[in-house]
Amino acid sequence: MAPLLEVDDLHMHFFTRDGVVKACDGVTFTLEAGRTLGVVGESGSGKSVTAMTIMRLIPEPPGKVVSGDIRFKGESILAMSEREQRRLRGNRIAMIFQDPMTSLNPVYRIGEQIAEPLRLHKKMTRKEAWAAAVELLRRVGIPQAEERARNYPHEFSGGMRQRAMIAMALACGPDILIADEPTTALDVTIQAQILELMQEIQQRTESAIIMITHDLGVVADMADHIMVMYAGKAVEYGSADEVFYHPLHPYTWGLLDSLPRHDVDDKGALCPIQGQPPSLIHLPPGCAFGPRCAYAGPACRRTVPPLVDIEQGHLSACLFAGDAAFIARYENRVTRAGAGAEVGG
């Protein structure tokens, strides 16, 4: 059987006055039912554009899918009619955003907004849909759901709005929930509530989640698989454990080494990645990470490294990822102060 979602070498470019912005420039992954894919990468690396392309929410022009495919249960989303796409969106694939106010309408009651897709996609009556909305609010942990459903978005706190948005996304029982930085604007104790809620819902409904974040703690908590993006490209993809414990791309190495250690008592200096990410209009020749890569060689400037399956389902877009001696240079590095001096959690 075809996987739930397959994204195959997707390229979404923006044609602007300043030039072609290669916002999503080679993204490949598969997502199975009940699983969570974590998407990480720095600001501007194309995480949101990838998600919006899957949702078919990017206006064309200025955007254009230059090549690649997105398949939902084996069927190409790109080839679907606009009507079919609309049926998929909100119904089979739902999205939640960092800022709930972008998808909550300030002039409608929360309950009405959750009921709306149910009437549209599930052909419920007004009354049935309202009752279902109240039930959904209760399920995401809103107290006194019946009364709260009558509130307007501004009467909710940030954490409650995010819960309401999750309720809205869950309304039609989607197969895939795409969450774009759902907790970035929230405090840690509220983030913990939301992450716990998403995990609880996933266990109950078997829905798949795409979790977009720049917080490696959040992906470690949520993800079964991880895709690391850099300058519009997927540079590494694999199981969460593989990506964290045997990363195969120097950008992933740099990200992990940039983090303050949470587990050692001896605080050495951090190891940042030098320099800045490139402009997506003027990408450097060869590997886009090359100019910042501490391991780059002359070949890196000549060839754009393809994303290659190195170890059964663990993919890397580094020219040398298949070279054990090269990987050992990272694994045996001594630059990371305090590495190995673990003192327990």
Place this chain on the structure above:
Amino acid sequence: MAALLEVEGLVKHFPVNEGVFLSRLGKTVKAVDGVSFTVDEGETLGLVGESGCGKSTTGRCINRLLEATAGRIRFAGADVRRLRRQDLKAYRRDVQFIFQDPYASLNPRMTFGEIMAEPLVIHGVGTRRERQDRCKEMLETVGLNPEHIHRYPHEFSGGQRQRVGIARALMLRPKMIICDEPVSALDVSIQAQIINLLEELQQEFGLTYLFIAHDLAVIRHICDRVAVMYLGKIVELGGWREVYNSPNHPYTQSLLSAVPVPDPEKQRRRARIILKGDVPNPIDPPSGCRFHTRCPLAQFPLCSEQEPALRQVAPGHQAACHFAKPFPIPEHKMGREALFDGDSE
């Protein structure tokens, strides 16, 4: 070592300006409500806590960007709240501020050189020529090209702008810098660059930092001592090892357990404490212990009637809880129940 900064019983209440009704009642936002701590020369004290707990307000009162409602602030022996004219000017040279948002805090119409020279001009330091030389030197110190003095902020990335913000704060050779979320808006790889820079500068210039952040991993890395705030009060204060390795306040313990660590294996084994509801409104903070509405350990009526004092739990380590002890919340009190316990609003 002598304390450079001593803060005692600091209070800052803002008049409520939303709604005539509340302001007529003389209601105030109790942003900071009796905060005491000291910062030794050359050390870094961290202020951490959730949004709205009063971190920035504390920093601004210390720097006299805001006038405190009550309390005492002493800097190098001087009574800061009494300083006038020349003395206040001199104090502001000694205590500089770095802001979170490198975009908003730099005037877009000024070149980097003008931005950096501004404090020198205000304080009448040096000739034009000398000021320019100092700017170039300082740009180099923070890792930027000295030729950038003629360029404008919009030409640069967030990390580069934050470097300019730091350079500007250093121009007058201050003794102390209040860093208000200096790396919160930056990507991890850039965040690590700036943290290293701040640490190097501290060494080089013997700086004292008051470091405000909500990111517990960053605070752990950079601070010698940590103060945890909740709703305008310090609930725990101590050396970073003590606070992180044996939190004595249930709020500190909850915060630490709520932050997902970037280590999937460990994250799978961790139990997290889910606090119910949101942080209460600082206009009407809860009676007794302000944390009692969310605290898994609260006992009534004690916690809702009597405010726990900040008392010593170990040498140099204080906590404000009637039941303060290392890891006060037992394992069976952690977990999901609170998720559906309803927001206590």
